[in-house]
Amino acid sequence: MNPLGRRRWAIPGGHIPFPSTGYEPTFTSRDVLRLLNAGNEAAEVEITILYENRSPVGPYCLEVPARRLRRIRFNDLIDPQALPLDTPYAALVEANVPIVVQFTRMDTADARHALLGTMGFSGP
Amino acid sequence: MNPLGRRRWAIPGGHIPFPSTGYEPTFTSRDVLRLLNAGNEAAEVEITILYENRSPVGPYCLEVPARRLRRIRFNDLIDPQALPLDTPYAALVEANVPIVVQFTRMDTADARHALLGTMGFSGP
C-alpha cells in the first residue's frame, strides 16, 4: 500500500461547542480529527493549536501506526494544555510521512444534533 | 467526454451511525460513497477499509460503467466482510482510470436527521 496524502494540514474552523444535550457519549458535542495513515511506516504527528488572541499552544504529539486510522477528540488533547471550550481555534497538523486529515463536528447544543464535515486544507 | 478526476482517494471520516429513526429507507442512518466515472472506459474500483485497532480489510471490488455514476452504501459492502456498525473507519478508493469520489452521511440517530458531505481527498 503506497502512502497517500500530504505532510501539513490546517483546519481553521475549530470550536468545541459548549452545551450538549442527549445521552453520552453519542450526543456529546465535539470536534473530531481523523488521521489516516495509509502507508507502511508509522506517522509521528504534531498538532499545534492557534487562537485569535493568544500564542499558539503545542505541539500535541501522537502516533498513527502504519495502515491505521486514528480518531482524536479535541477535548482529549490535554498535554501540554487542555483546549478552552467555546473558543475559536485552528489546528495545524504536521507529520513526518503523508497522511490524510478530515475534520468533523457534532453539535448537540440545541437538543437536535447537527453535523459538519470537511477535509482539511493540505500543503506541501 | 474526457475523463475527470484522480485514481486514488481517501475518506478518513467513516462511521456508520448505529441508531436510526424515521421510516425506511429514507431515514435510515447511512454512510454513502458516490463514484463518478465521467470517462469513456469502465472503471475497475477497489475499496480498502482501514480501522483503528485491526488490519485493513479488502479489497471490495466493483465496477463503474463509462459515463455513469455509482452510489454505494457502506452497509452493502459485505464481500469479503461486512463493516461493523458504530466503529470508526477510513475508506481508500483506488481505480484504474480517473474517477471523482464524494462522501455523504445521513444520521437520524436522534429523531431528526443531520447531513454531512465532503469530497474525498485525492492523490496521484
Added chain:
Amino acid sequence: MNPLGRRRWAIPGGHIPFPSTGYEPTFTSRDVLRLLNAGNEAAEVEITILYENRSPVGPYCLEVPARRLRRIRFNDLIDPQALPLDTPYAALVEANVPIVVQFTRMDTADARHALLGTMGFSGP
C-alpha cells in the same frame, strides 16, 4: 480582477430530496449550484447530468456574466429535460473560462432542515 478557478468541475452527490416541509420557498428541499465568475469575461457554462442507469443528459447551457455569481436550483434545469426527483445524479460543469463551483443541499424532508455544502472537485 484576475480570473480564479478551473474550467471543469464535478459533483457526484446530487439527489433532489422529494419531500419538503415548512413554508416555501425558504424550506423547500433543494440541490443548489453556485457558479462564481470572478473574471472580466462572461462564462459560457455547460452542465451535463450523469445517472446510474441511463445515459447522460445535456448540455444545459447558461451564462455567468463577468464578475458575477449565479445560483442554479437543479429543479430549474428543464431544457433539454427536467431532472427526476429522488434519483441519484452527478453534475459535470464545464466552462470556457475559469469559474468556482460550490454545491449545497437543503433537506427538509423530516420537518427540520439539514444542510450539506462542499466545493466541487475541479480538474484542468
Added chain:
Amino acid sequence: MNPLGRRRWAIPGGHIPFPSTGYEPTFTSRDVLRLLNAGNEAAEVEITILYENRSPVGPYCLEVPARRLRRIRFNDLIDPQALPLDTPYAALVEANVPIVVQFTRMDTADARHALLGTMGFSGP
C-alpha cells in the same frame, strides 16, 4: 513555523439566513469566515463580495496577525457597505501572504440549527 496556504480564495455559497431562533448569540443565524495565518508575518487581507445582479462591493480590509486565527462574521462587514440579508453572494479573499480560509454557516431559521462547513477554493 512556515506559512501554509494560498493567497487567493473564493467561497461562492454565501447567504446570510434571515430568520433566527433560539437565544443570542449562540443560535443567531450566521455566515462565518475563518482566516488562519500560520506564518510569521502579518497578513493584509482584502475581501470582495460578488452578487448576482449588482456590481462587486469592496474591498473590506482587515489584518490577521502572525500565527493567529481570525473569525469574521459576514454580518460584521460594514465598511464600505453592509451585506444585505437573505441575498446570495460570493466572497473573494485575497492576501499578501499565504493563509487558509474556511467557511461555516449556522442556520437556525426553523427552530433547530443546521451546520454547513467547507474549505474555500484556493488558487495561485
